Amino acid sequence: MSTLELENVSKQFGAVSALEPLALRIADGELVCLLGPSGSGKSTLLRIIGGFEMPTGGKVLIDGADVARTPPEKRPTAMVFQSHALWGHMTVEGNVGFGLKLRGLKKPGIAAKVDAALSLVGLTDYGKRHPAQLSGGQRQRVAIARCLVLEPKILLMDEPFASLDQHLRDRLREEVRQIQKKLGITTVFVTHGQDEALSIADRIVVMSMGRIEQVGTPAEIYTHPETPFVAGFIGDMNMMKTTIESGAAMIGGVRLDAPVADGEALVAVRPEDVTLIPTPNGEGARVRRIVNYGAVLKIEAEAADGAVWRVQTLKDVPVTEGAFYRPTVSRHIVFRDDRVVHRVDPV
Amino acid sequence: MSAAAMSLRNGWRGLAFIAIPVTAIAIFLFYPAALSIIGTLVRPKDGGGYTFSLQSYVFFFTDSYSLTNLGRTLWTTVVTLILLIAVNLPIALYMRFTKGPLASVIQALALFPMFVPGIIICYALIRYMGPNGWLQSLLNLVGFHHYASPHLTPWGPVIGLIWDGMPLTLLILISGLSNISDASIEAARDVGAGRLRILVSIITPEITHSLLIVSALNFLGIFGQALMPFMLGPTNPEMMGPFMLRTFSSVRDPLQASTQATITFLICSLAGIAYVRSISRRPKEDRT
Amino acid sequence: MIFLSSRRFDFFGYGILLFLIFFIVLPVLTVFLWAFAEQWFYPAVLPTKWGFRFWSLVLARPDVWSAFATSIELSLTVTALSAVICLPAAYAFARMDFPGKSAFMMSFLMANAFPRFALIISIAVLFLSLDLVGTFTGVVIIQLLNTLLLMIWLPTAAFKAVSREMEEAARDVGATAWQVFRYVTLPQAFPTIAAALLMTFVWTFYETEGAWLVGAPRIRTMPLLMMQMINNQLVVQYGAVLSVMLWVPSLVAILMARRVIGGDAFAKGLGG
Numbered sequence: 001m002s003t004l005e006l007e008n009v010s011k012q013f014g015a016v017s018a019l020e021p022l023a024l025r026i027a028d029g030e031l032v033c034l035l036g037p038s039g040s041g042k043s044t045l046l047r048i049i050g051g052f053e054m055p056t057g058g059k060v061l062i063d064g065a066d067v068a069r070t071p072p073e074k075r076p077t078a079m080v081f082q083s084h085a086l087w088g089h090m091t092v093e094g095n096v097g098f099g100l101k102l103r104g105l106k107k108p109g110i111a112a113k114v115d116a117a118l119s120l121v122g123l124t125d126y127g128k129r130h131p132a133q134l135s136g137g138q139r140q141r142v143a144i145a146r147c148l149v150l151e152p153k154i155l156l157m158d159e160p161f162a163s164l165d166q167h168l169r170d171r172l173r174e175e176v177r178q179i180q181k182k183l184g185i186t187t188v189f190v191t192h193g194q195d196e197a198l199s200i201a202d203r204i205v206v207m208s209m210g211r212i213e214q215v216g217t218p219a220e221i222y223t224h225p226e227t228p229f230v231a232g233f234i235g236d237m238n239m240m241k242t243t244i245e246s247g248a249a250m251i252g253g254v255r256l257d258a259p260v261a262d263g264e265a266l267v268a269v270r271p272e273d274v275t276l277i278p279t280p281n282g283e284g285a286r287v288r289r290i291v292n293y294g295a296v297l298k299i300e301a302e303a304a305d306g307a308v309w310r311v312q313t314l315k316d317v318p319v320t321e322g323a324f325y326r327p328t329v330s331r332h333i334v335f336r337d338d339r340v341v342h343r344v345d346p347v
Numbered sequence: 348m349s350a351a352a353m354s355l356r357n358g359w360r361g362l363a364f365i366a367i368p369v370t371a372i373a374i375f376l377f378y379p380a381a382l383s384i385i386g387t388l389v390r391p392k393d394g395g396g397y398t399f400s401l402q403s404y405v406f407f408f409t410d411s412y413s414l415t416n417l418g419r420t421l422w423t424t425v426v427t428l429i430l431l432i433a434v435n436l437p438i439a440l441y442m443r444f445t446k447g448p449l450a451s452v453i454q455a456l457a458l459f460p461m462f463v464p465g466i467i468i469c470y471a472l473i474r475y476m477g478p479n480g481w482l483q484s485l486l487n488l489v490g491f492h493h494y495a496s497p498h499l500t501p502w503g504p505v506i507g508l509i510w511d512g513m514p515l516t517l518l519i520l521i522s523g524l525s526n527i528s529d530a531s532i533e534a535a536r537d538v539g540a541g542r543l544r545i546l547v548s549i550i551t552p553e554i555t556h557s558l559l560i561v562s563a564l565n566f567l568g569i570f571g572q573a574l575m576p577f578m579l580g581p582t583n584p585e586m587m588g589p590f591m592l593r594t595f596s597s598v599r600d601p602l603q604a605s606t607q608a609t610i611t612f613l614i615c616s617l618a619g620i621a622y623v624r625s626i627s628r629r630p631k632e633d634r635t
Numbered sequence: 636m637i638f639l640s641s642r643r644f645d646f647f648g649y650g651i652l653l654f655l656i657f658f659i660v661l662p663v664l665t666v667f668l669w670a671f672a673e674q675w676f677y678p679a680v681l682p683t684k685w686g687f688r689f690w691s692l693v694l695a696r697p698d699v700w701s702a703f704a705t706s707i708e709l710s711l712t713v714t715a716l717s718a719v720i721c722l723p724a725a726y727a728f729a730r731m732d733f734p735g736k737s738a739f740m741m742s743f744l745m746a747n748a749f750p751r752f753a754l755i756i757s758i759a760v761l762f763l764s765l766d767l768v769g770t771f772t773g774v775v776i777i778q779l780l781n782t783l784l785l786m787i788w789l790p791t792a793a794f795k796a797v798s799r800e801m802e803e804a805a806r807d808v809g810a811t812a813w814q815v816f817r818y819v820t821l822p823q824a825f826p827t828i829a830a831a832l833l834m835t836f837v838w839t840f841y842e843t844e845g846a847w848l849v850g851a852p853r854i855r856t857m858p859l860l861m862m863q864m865i866n867n868q869l870v871v872q873y874g875a876v877l878s879v880m881l882w883v884p885s886l887v888a889i890l891m892a893r894r895v896i897g898g899d900a901f902a903k904g905l906g907g
Binding site: 357358359360361362364365367368369371372375376378379380382383386434437438441445449450452453456457459460461462463464465466467468469470471472473474475476479480481482483484485487488510513563564567568570571572573574578587588591592595596601604605607608609611612615618619620622623626627 | 647648652655657660661663678679726728731736743744746750753754755757758759761763783787840841844847851858861862865866871874875878882889
C-alpha cells in the first residue's frame with residue numbers, strides 16, 4: 001500500500017553525471033520497469049531508491065516520507081540482486097530469516113514467516129539446504145523470498161534473471177508477476193531486455209545516458225515512442241533520414257504525410273506496418289533477402305532510391321526473393337529535434 | 348551528510364585502521380635500518396658533538412677476514428641461485444605440462460619443505476648428509492666408499508638453502524608458467540615448432556617476470572640468512588649472516604655489526620629494487 | 636600432456652621423483668628413524684635398537700618444558716597482537732578508500748625487499764639502546780614484524796573475495812554496518828583468516844633467527860633449545876624426538892591451512 005516518488009533526483013560521480021535531475025511517480029501496487037542500455041543510469045537509480053547510493057540532489061519519497069538520506073537498513077525497501085547475493089554460510093532458512101532475526105523476532109515467529117515466504121516461491125522443502133546445493137533459478141527464488149518475508153513497501157529487482165537461461169527466465173518472470181499481483185507490492189524492476197520489460201511491466205521507464213526518455217505502458221512505449229532513442233531501442237524500426245517538402249516526405253518510393261515546416265526530419269516505421277504489394281513490371285522495391293522466423297518472415301526490400309525497407313509479414317504471405325513490390329505504410333512517426341512532430345496511425 | 352563528507356570520513360577511518368601496522372613497520376623496520384646506516388657514518392666526538400666518519404667502512408674493506416666473508420656470501424648466493432633455478436625450472440615445466448598421479452606426488456614432495464621449519468631442516472640434513480650420516484651408510488651399502496660430506500664445507504649452506512628456497516621458487520615459477528595457455532603452445536606445434544623452439548620462443552619470454560622475482564627474492568633470502576650457514580657451513584670464512592651474528596653477540600661490537608648490515612643492505616638493494624619495481628608494474632588487480 | 640608428450644618424459648618424471656626422494660624424503664625420514672632409535676651405530680643402515688626410551692628422557696627434562704611454555708606464550712601473544720593490529724588494516728585495504736592506499740600497501744611489500752637478517756641486526760642494535768635485548772617484549776616485537784605481511788595480505792585477499800552484493804543484501808534486510816561485518820563479511824572470510832592465524836602461530840613458534848639475536852640467552856624458545864641440543868651433540872636423539880613431537884602436529888595444522896589458501900595465493904602474494 002505504498003507509493004514511490006522521485007523529485008529532482010540526480011547523481012554525480014566526481015565530474016561525471018550519472019543521472020540528470022529526474023522525477024518519477026510510481027503508484028501503489030504498480031510494477032515499473034527501468035529499461036535502458038548499460039550505462040543508462042537505470043541501476044544507479046535503483047540503487048538510489050534502495051539506499052546503496054546517496055543521490056547528489058533531490059528527494060526519494062516513500063509514502064510521502066523522504067528517505068534520500070536514510071541508509072538501506074532503515075528503508076522499507078528490499079532488493080533482489082543480479083548475483084542473488086545469498087549468504088553461502090547460511091542455510092536457505094537462515095538467509096530468509098536473517099532480517100527477521102535482526103528485528104528481534106522470536107524463533108517460532110521467524111519459522112512461520114520463513115515457511116510462508118518459501119511456499120510463496122515454491123521452495124517449501126528446501127529450508128535446510130545451503131545455497132551451493134541449489135540451482136540458479138532456486139537461488140533467485142530464495143533471494144526473492146528473503147525480500148518478501150520482510151514485507152517491504154517497495155520491492156526492487158536489479159536484473160534478477162540476467163544470469164539464467166531463456167526458458168527459466170520466462171518462467172520465473174511469470175511467477176514474479178503473479179506473486180507481485182497477489183501481494184499488491186509496489187515493484188521497481190531493472191532490466192536491459194525489452195521483451196522482459198514489455199511482458200512484465202505495468203509501466204516502462206526508458207532511460208538513456210542518465211535521462212528518462214519516456215514513461216508509459218508497454219503498448220504506449222511500443223506504438224507511440226516519443227523520442228528517436230525509444231523508437232530505435234524498442235523493437236525493430238525502419239529509421240530513415242529524410243527531407244520534408246510541402247507537407248510530405250518521399251522515402252523509398254513511399255509518400256508519407258508530414259504536415260510540418262520543410263526541412264530535415266527522421267521518419268520511423270515498424271517493419272510490421274509495411275505491406276508489400278506485388279508489381280508486374282520491375283517497379284517499386286526489389287526483395288533482397290527473406291529470413292524465415294517460423295511465425296513471421298523478415299524481409300529486406302531495396303527501393304529505387306537506394307533506401308532499404310525492413311518488412312515483417314505473417315508466414316503465409318507469398319513473397320519471392322528478387323521480385324519487385326510496392327511498399328505501403330500504415331503507421332509512421334516523424335521526429336524533428338528529437339521530438340515527435342507528426343504521427344499517423346491506421347484508421 | 349553529503350557524499351563528499353562521507354567519503355572523507357571513510358578516508359580517515361581507513362587511515363586509522365592501517366595506522367598501527369604502518370607505524371610498526373616505520374618504527375621497527377625503516378627507522379632502525381636508517382638508524383644503523385646513519386649510525387655507521389656519524390659518530391659521537393670526544394667531548395660532545397658528532398662527526399662524519401667512514402672509519403668503520405675503512406675497517407671493513409681493509410680487513411681481509413671481512414672481505415673473505417663477503418666473498419663467500421656472494422659465492423654462496425650465486426651458486427645457490429643458479430642451482431635453485433636449474434633444479435626447479437625442469438620440475439616446474441614438468442608439473443605445468445603433465446597431469447596424473449606422478450605429477451601429484453612430485454608436487455607434494457617438492458612443496459614439502461614449506462612445512463618444515465628451518466631448524467628441523469638443519470637437523471635433518473646434518474643427520475642425513477653429515478659425516479657418518481644415513482646417506483653415507485646407504486652409499487656404503489651399495490659399495491660406494493668415497494663419500495665426502497658437504498657438512499661444514501661451503502656446500503653445506505648451499506644444500507640447506509636450496510632445500511629452504513625450493514617451494515617458493517617452484518610456486519612462483521608454476522604460477523608464471525600457468526599464464527601460458529595450452530592453446531598458444533599447440534598453435535606453435537601446429538606451425539612446426541620443436542620442443543626447444545617452444546621453450547625458447549614461447550615459454551621463456553612468459554616467465555622472465557617470474558624468474559626475476561624468484562632471483563630477487565632468493566638473493567635477498569640467501570643473503571639475509573643466518574641459521575643455515577651457521578648450522579651447516581664452515582666457520583672460517585663464514586657468510587654475512589653468522590658473521591653479523593657473531594660480531595653482535597660474541598664480539599659485542601654493534602657498530603661493526605651495523606656496518607656489516609649496511610653493506611648487506613647496499614648489496615641487496617639491487618635485488619630489492621628489482622623486486623619492488625617488478626611487483627609495482629603488475630596490474631593492480633592481483634596485487635593484494 | 637601436450638608439451639612433454641612422449642615416454643621420454645615419463646622417465647624424466649621418474650628422474651625428478653628419484654631426486655626428490657634422495658633430496659627431500661630421506662633427510663626427513665632420518666629424523667624419524669633417529670627419534671625411534673635407542674642405539675644406532677655407523678654404518679648400520681637402520682637403528683641397531685628401536686625404542687621409546689629417549690621420548691621419556693626428553694619429556695622429563697625441565698628445560699624442554701620451560702622452552703615449550705615460552706614458545707607457546709610467545710606464539711599466542713604474537714598471533715593475538717598480530718590479529719588485533721592487522722585485521723582492521725586488512726579490512727581497510729580491502730574495503731575502504733583512503734589517500735595513499737597503494738603506497739602503504741607497497742610499503743608492506745617493501746619489507747620483503749630487505750635482507751632479513753641484516754634487518755634483524757639493525758633492529759637489535761636499536762633494541763640495545765632501548766634495553767629490549769633479552770626481554771620477552773623485544774622478542775614479541777621482532778616476531779610481530781615477521782608476521783605483519785602475512786597477516787595483512789591474506790586477510791585482505793579474503794575480505795576482497797566477499798562479494799559486495801552479499802554485504803549490500805545484508806544492509807538491505809536491516810543489518811547495520813557492524814552487523815554486516817559480524818554476520819556476513821567475517822564468516823565468509825573466516826576460513827582464510829583462520830588459516831592465516833594458524834600459519835602465524837606456527838611460523839612464530841619456529842622462528843629462530845630473531846629470537847636468537849634478540850632473546851638469547853634469557854628468553855629461550857623451543858627452536859633455540861633444539862639448536863643448542865643439535866650443536867652440543869650430546870644425545871642425537873633429543874633433537875630428533877623434539878622435532879617429531881613438535882613438528883607433526885604443526886604439519887597437520889598447516890596442511891589444513893593450505894587446503895584453504897592454495898599454493899597460488901602464496902606465489903601471487905609475493906609477486907609471482
